Amino acid sequence: MLAVHGLNTHYGRAHILQDMAFEVGAGEAMVLLGRNGAGKSTAMKSIIGLVQPTSGRILFGGRDIAGEAPHRIARSGLGYVPEDRRVFADLTVMENLEVGRQPAREGLRPWTPARLFELFPNLGRMRDRPGGRMSGGEQQMLTIARTLMGNPRLVLLDEPSEGLAPVIVQAMAEAILALKAEGLTILLAEQNSHFAEGIADRATVVEKGRAVWSGTMAALRADESVRAQYLAL
C-alpha cells in the first residue's frame, strides 16, 4: 500500500534521510524502530509532505506522492499523527475533530465523533473542553481521533506512547490494536521495541537516516545482535 524508494531529505545542508526505503502492505502494521534522531520523524514528515524530500519516490496506492502538497496527500487517504500531539489548544474536542473531518471514503465505514467516543470513551466525556486543558494522554487520543475523522486508509503514528503514563500506554496500545482489527494500515515510529511488540507485524530498523534491517517482529526478537547494535540505549 505504501512503498518508499530511495528517499533523500535534507534540512539545509544536513542530509537526514539517506536512500531510505521500506514498504507497508495493506492491513499490515509496520514499525520504524530507531534511536532518537535516527530519522523516523523525518521519514513520516516526508511522507505526509510537511518536509519536501530532495529525491526518491513515495508510492501510495500505486501513485507517487513525493513532493505533493500535504493537504492533497492527506485527502488521498493518508493520516498523520505527529509526535508532539499538536492538538489545537483553543479548540474544543468537538472542534478539533471537525478540523480533521473529510468526506467518507469508498469501502470504509466512515468515522463519526460517536464512533470515536466508543474507541476513546474519555474523549466523549469532555466534548467541550479546550484541547489545551487536557492531559497528555487525552491529547494523544484526541490527535489520533482527529486524524481518523479524515477516514484514512493508512495512518502514520509518530511515537504515540511518548511521555505517557504506563496505564495510558496500555490503553493506547489497545485502541491501536482495535484500529488494526478494523483493517486500518498502520505505520508506527518508536524508539524501543517494547510498545511496538504487541502491535506491529513487521519492523524496519532505522539508523542515521538509513533502513539497516527489515523483517518480522519474531525475527527481530530472535536477532540479538541487531537489537544490541541499533536499539540498545
Add this chain to the structure above:
Amino acid sequence: MSSILPQLLTGLATASSLFLISAGLTIIFGVSRIVNFSHGSLMMLGAYIGWSILTRLPREPEWFALGILATALATALIGVVLEMAVLRRVYRSPELFQLLATFGVVLIIQDVTLLLWGPTELPLPRPRWLRGFVEVAGSRFPLYDLVLIAIGPLVLGLLWLALNRTRWGTLVRAATLDREMVAALGVDQRRLFTSVFALGAGLAGLGGALSLPNASANLGIDLSVIADAFVVVVVGGLGSLPGAFLASVLIGVLQAFGIVLVPKITLVLVFLVMAVVLVFRPNGLLGRPQTEAREATVAAPVVRPAPPALRLLGAAALALAVAAPFIVGGYYLTVLTDACVAILFAASLHFMMGPGGMASFGHAAWFGIGAYAAGLLLHWAGAPMPLGLLAAPVAAGIVSGLFGWFVVRLSGVYLAMLTLAFAQIAWAVSFQWVEVTGGDNGLLGVWPPDWARDPRPYYWMALALSVGVALLLRRALYAPYGYALRAARDSAPRARAIGLDVERLRIVALVIAGAACGLGGAIFAYGKGGVFPTYISIPHSVEALLMVLLGGLQTVAGPIIGALVYTGLADILVRSTDLWRLVLGAVIVVLVVAFPEGIAGAVRRLWLRGREA
C-alpha cells in the same frame, strides 16, 4: 452634564469606524501572520468604489445599504486578486519582506486610484435622510452616527458567529494556531487564506464605504487609516477580534472627550493610551503572548566580514566618491550628498534591524527629530551648524532611548507597528504644532555657514560624516557588544541565561541607530535649507526599509549598496515618469518575490558560488 451623553455617542460612532478598519487587519494577521500594510489602501478603494456606486444609485436608504454591500463585495474580490497575485507568494518569506510587499501594493493602489478617479476629493452628496438628526439629552445628534454605532457590534457579532459556529471558522481558528497541522489534516490552506483575505478586504471596503457620509473619498485615506488601525490592533492584541473592538471603544471614547477638554491632545492621547496599555499588558488588552507560528523558520542572517576582493572594491568606490566633485557638476553633487545622507539613514536602520533584530517602520522619526533639533536650535537660539550637527544625534538618541524603554520587550511585529505609530505621532506634532515647528510650511533658512555653502565642501563633509559613522557602526558590530546584540536577537532566553542584559543591549542599539539616523537628518536639513514634516512621513520611513532590504540584511555593505541603488533609481524614476509610485511599487513587489535575500545577499551568494565551484 448634558454634553456627556452626546459626546459619548460621538465616541462610540468613532469606535465603530475604528473597529471596521481594524477587524479585517487583525483577522488577516491572525491567520496569515502577515501585517497587511495595504489594508488602508483597500479601505481607500472601498471609499472610491463606494462613491462610484452610490452616486449612481437612487438615493433611498435601501439602495444605500445595497450599494454599501456591493462595495464590500467588490473590495473582497480585489482582495482575492491581491492575495493570489502577491501575498500567496510571500507567505514563507521573512516577516519584513511580507510587510514590504504589501507596501509595494500601497504604492501601486495609490497611483491606480489617482489614474481612475483623479486627484480631487470626492464628497458624497448626502440625501436628506442621511442628514437627519435625533434629539439626545437636549442636543441634536446625527442619525447616521447612530447607524454607525449599531453597525460596529453587529459586525462583531456576525464575525463571531462565522468564526465560532461554522466549519470555515473552526478551520480558520485552527490555522491561526498551527497551519502545518491543518494542512496535514487535508485542509487546503491556500483556499482558506484566500477566503480570509477576502473577508478582511471586504471589511476594509465596508469601512471605506461607510465612512463616506461623514468624510469623502480622498487619496490620503490609506496611510492615515493604517496608522489608526495599527494602534487599535496593537492595543487590542494582535489577532484578537474582541480585543480590537474593546480598543476601538476605548480610543474612540477617549478621543471624543479629549477633543473637548484639550483640543490638540488627540494624537498624543492615542499614543499615551497605547503606551499605558502596553506597559501593563505587553500583548495588548486581549492579546496573548505570540507563539511561534509553527513552521520552519528561516535562521536570522549571519553578518560576516566582506571578502578581501570586495573590500578592495569598496576602497576604490570610496576613492572615487572623494574625487567626485572634480568629475561631476552641481546637480549630481546634490544627488551624491543625498546619497551620503541615505547611507546614514539605511546603515542606522540596518544596525537595529539586522544585528539587533528589531524591525522599524518608523525610522524617519529619528531622521526628523535630528533635523528638527538642528532646525529649531538655529531658528530659536541661532545655534551654528556644528552645534546643530552635535545636537541632532543627541536629541534623536535620547528620544529613541525613551521610546526603546517602552517597546524593548515587544516582539517583532508589535515593535514594527509601534515604530510606525510613533513616527505618525512625531509627524503629527511637527505638522500641528505650528507655533514652534512652522507646521506644514516647515522651518526655512536652515543654511550651513559660509564655508560650507558651496556644494563641494558640503558634499565632502557629508561624505566624511556618513562614511565615518558607517565605519563606527561596523566597528560596534564586530565588538563584543555587537556579538552580544546578535546573541540576544537569535535567542533572548539563551542570551539571558549566559548573563546578558537583553533589554539594555536592545535599548543601546536603538539609541545608536536613532543617533546615527538623527545626524543624517541634520545633514539633510542643512543641505536643503529647511525642515519639513514630510521628513517624518511614512513613505520616507519605508524608503529606509527599502534601502536596507534592497541591499539585504546579511552584510554590512548591504544597506550602503541599497542606499546608493535606491537613491539612483528614485532620482531617475521621479524625473522620468509621473507614475513613479506605480513603477516603484511594482519593482518592490517583484524584488520581494524574486530576491528574498536582497541585492548584496544575491551578489554575495553568486560570488561565493563562483568561488566554490
